[in-house]
Amino acid sequence: MTIRVGTRGSTLATTQSGQVAERLAVLTGREVDLVRIRTDGDVLTGPLSQMGGTGVFVTAIRQALLDDRCDVAVHSLKDLPTTPAPGLRVVTPARVDPRDALCARDGLTLATLPTGAKVGTGSPRRAAQLRLARPDLEIVDIRGNVDTRLARATGPDADLDAVVLAAAGLARIGRTAAVTDLLDPTLLVPAPGQGALAVEVRDEAFDDPGLAEALGALDDRSTRLAVTAERALLRRLEAGCSAPVGAHATVESGAHGDRLVLRSVVARVDGGASVRREDETDPAGGDDAATALGVRVADGLLAAGAADLAPLRETGAGA
Numbered sequence: 258m259t260i261r262v263g264t265r266g267s268t269l270a271t272t273q274s275g276q277v278a279e280r281l282a283v284l285t286g287r288e289v290d291l292v293r294i295r296t297d298g299d300v301l302t303g304p305l306s307q308m309g310g311t312g313v314f315v316t317a318i319r320q321a322l323l324d325d326r327c328d329v330a331v332h333s334l335k336d337l338p339t340t341p342a343p344g345l346r347v348v349t350p351a352r353v354d355p356r357d358a359l360c361a362r363d364g365l366t367l368a369t370l371p372t373g374a375k376v377g378t379g380s381p382r383r384a385a386q387l388r389l390a391r392p393d394l395e396i397v398d399i400r401g402n403v404d405t406r407l408a409r410a411t412g413p414d415a416d417l418d419a420v421v422l423a424a425a426g427l428a429r430i431g432r433t434a435a436v437t438d439l440l441d442p443t444l445l446v447p448a449p450g451q452g453a454l455a456v457e458v459r460d461e462a463f464d465d466p467g468l469a470e471a472l473g474a475l476d477d478r479s480t481r482l483a484v485t486a487e488r489a490l491l492r493r494l495e496a497g498c499s500a501p502v503g504a505h506a507t508v509e510s511g512a513h514g515d516r517l518v519l520r521s522v523v524a525r526v527d528g529g530a531s532v533r534r535e536d537e538t539d540p541a542g543g544d545d546a547a548t549a550l551g552v553r554v555a556d557g558l559l560a561a562g563a564a565d566l567a568p569l570r571e572t573g574a575g576a
């Protein structure tokens with residue numbers, strides 16, 4: 258039976274949905290179709306911070322899954338609300354580069370941007386951490402799709418010195434050449450889930466042996482543990498994806514075996530203050546240990562006053 262993969266219309270969405278569709282076609286030997294789903298997020302304009310909630314890009318696609326208009330949905334994991342959707346399950350393919358990328362004119366880097374340089378981002382998390390690293394920069398609120406934002410710094414009508422975008426999004430649409438500095442993830446801590454995809458299906462997908470096997474092959478254990486910890490942290494903070502919260506987990510191997518390490522930051526958007534916490538667990542503990550790690554690190558942030566630094570619950574689509 259044909260597998261229908263639902264996707265938004267943007268270049269980024271169709272590219273990443275197409276990649277998952279191709280893998281599912283190979284893994285199942287079945288025909289796979291892309292189905293275009295329209296969402297509010299593509300239609301709205303205005304500052305990102307005024308857009309309606311974390312799930313603005315996701316709700317319409319989830320509804321299409323539940324209505325049986327598609328069988329598989331592909332999201333950027335960082336855009337997926339941390340509240341589980343009843344009746345749906347998420348599979349996490351191997352994450353690509355989770356870092357934020359500076360795309361500047363003339364090959365400039367975060368260290369070499371001139372004093373007072375204008376840097377565009379629509380993300381409170383990036384704005385706060387850029388100001389922490391470089392208080393002299395002028396941070397400009399921008400939005401639009403990846404190409405529109407890149408043009409602000411690199412196009413013929415550029416009005417900014419640089420923009421910051423997710424390396425993963427640039428790679429997926431073939432624009433890696435625009436990157437002039439991949440930002441150290443301990444300096445600019447990525448958004449929870451950044452660089453990872455969420456492949457979402459109805460629970461019943463696992464009753465179909467061929468599809469269940471393919472979904473199992475698509476799922477990457479280290480990615481799942483990492484994003485589980487990052488998202489548990491976000492959920493514990495009751496923070497939306499537009500909150501100035503960075504969380505990045507990695508599975509690191511050492512002489513004493515593997516460690517799941519979670520690093521996090523909550524920063525005041527003006528860059529005037531921040532709190533950082535990090536902790537680790539044994540990845541052999543699986544999803545439950547990863548969740549407990551996220552909760553523990555979030556509690557450490559809250560104990561250090563994170564909720565006083567930033568409006569964690571603020572709604573809006575962010576990065």
Ligand SMILES: NCc1[nH]cc(CCC(=O)O)c1CC(=O)O
Pocket residue numbers: 333334335336421422423424425426427450451452453575576
């Ligand atoms: N904020 C929007 C968004 N959601 C997912 C990505 C692509 C990167 C990813 O999948 O993590 C982007 C673009 C960006 O943040 O630059």
